[in-house]
Amino acid sequence: KKKGISDSVILIPQEADQRFLKPEYLWNTIEKSEKRKDAQLAREFNIALPVEMTDEQKKALAIDFCNENFVKNGMIADIAFHKLDSDNPHFHVMLTTRKLTPDGSGFGQKVREWNSKEQLQEWRKSWADTANEHLQAAGIDARIDHRSLKDQKAELDAIPSPTVEQQAQAISLDRPPTIHRGHSGNRERLERFDALQEVKASQEAKALNHIEINTLKPSPPAPASSPAASSMDAKQGGKKAASTGSAAATVSGSNINLVDETTDKNLHLTEAQREELEDAENKEAAAKKKAYLTGGAGVPEISETNKIQSNTDFKNKLRKVKTAINKEDEEEENNHKINRPRLK
Numbered sequence: 001k002k003k004g005i006s007d008s009v010i011l012i013p014q015e016a017d018q019r020f021l022k023p024e025y026l027w028n029t030i031e032k033s034e035k036r037k038d039a040q041l042a043r044e045f046n047i048a049l050p051v052e053m054t055d056e057q058k059k060a061l062a063i064d065f066c067n068e069n070f071v072k073n074g075m076i077a078d079i080a081f082h083k084l085d086s087d088n089p090h091f092h093v094m095l096t097t098r099k100l101t102p103d104g105s106g107f108g109q110k111v112r113e114w115n116s117k118e119q120l121q122e123w124r125k126s127w128a129d130t131a132n133e134h135l136q137a138a139g140i141d142a143r144i145d146h147r148s149l150k151d152q153k154a155e156l157d158a159i160p161s162p163t164v165e166q167q168a169q170a171i172s173l174d175r176p177p178t179i180h181r182g183h184s185g186n187r188e189r190l191e192r193f194d195a196l197q198e199v200k201a202s203q204e205a206k207a208l209n210h211i212e213i214n215t216l217k218p219s220p221p222a223p224a225s226s227p228a229a230s231s232m233d234a235k236q237g238g239k240k241a242a243s244t245g246s247a248a249a250t251v252s253g254s255n256i257n258l259v260d261e262t263t264d265k266n267l268h269l270t271e272a273q274r275e276e277l278e279d280a281e282n283k284e285a286a287a288k289k290k291a292y293l294t295g296g297a298g299v300p301e302i303s304e305t306n307k308i309q310s311n312t313d314f315k316n317k318l319r320k321v322k323t324a325i326n327k328e329d330e331e332e333e334n335n336h337k338i339n340r341p342r343l344k
Contacts, residue, residue, distance in 0.1 A: 006084040011077040015104040033107040042094040049089040052140045061134040062091045069126050074099050
């Protein structure tokens, strides 16, 4: 037997070949009767059984229902009982879709009426009636109803003078329908799943909290320095933050430090002032170059050969001047530089 199957049985009409009682022969014959690859080989129902009944009573109920509704109409029913001794007892029934041939050895035309919604509603009502008869015969007070909760409540609300019991029943029907969980209906499995979900949610929360803590972690305190240098740095840092807006604030103890994240040398200047300075420097360099190449104001231009040599000399001199200026700037910056903490 397959896992989860408590028992199985095949029900056939009286005129059917006895070989159809064997599952292999039955379904091989059904498959040979179909020509299309996507043909419907069977009609399947999954029906829950009352948990109040014994295993034998559950089997008797299922067999009685299938005989009265399917087998008498010429179908063959292949029944498999699942988990009869659990809190989710049910059975699967596979039904043939074609009529038996007159001699009962094969299958003829398909019966389309068996797929209609009207026929399905009739089977639902018949199942409720048959189950209630078996429950009553077993001395069990529980009853089932094939109608929706909405229809059942509407019937009770239509009673002119309902009793207290009927009113309570109407109130109990005002709820969402129970969701069929299938294989996940096992109570222990659901409890384990819920526990795992809680653990997973807790781990995700801890990970997120850890990320937030690391992101907002205070930066380490600045290294010790002289009072004069600290005062100068604070003053210079305030100017940088106010003019460029490119400084980020970090918290270190009770002090707030401005962390400069740009490498521009002229941080104390605005963007417009820096552009104006660059234009002035370019104009001044161009004027010096022109004066140098022409030999000064009012002096005739020198020859092309000397002009090329002079241009090269000017570039070399200009490079030396820039190098010297950069060196002076670096020395001045190092004299006033204090290491400040950076955001990580």
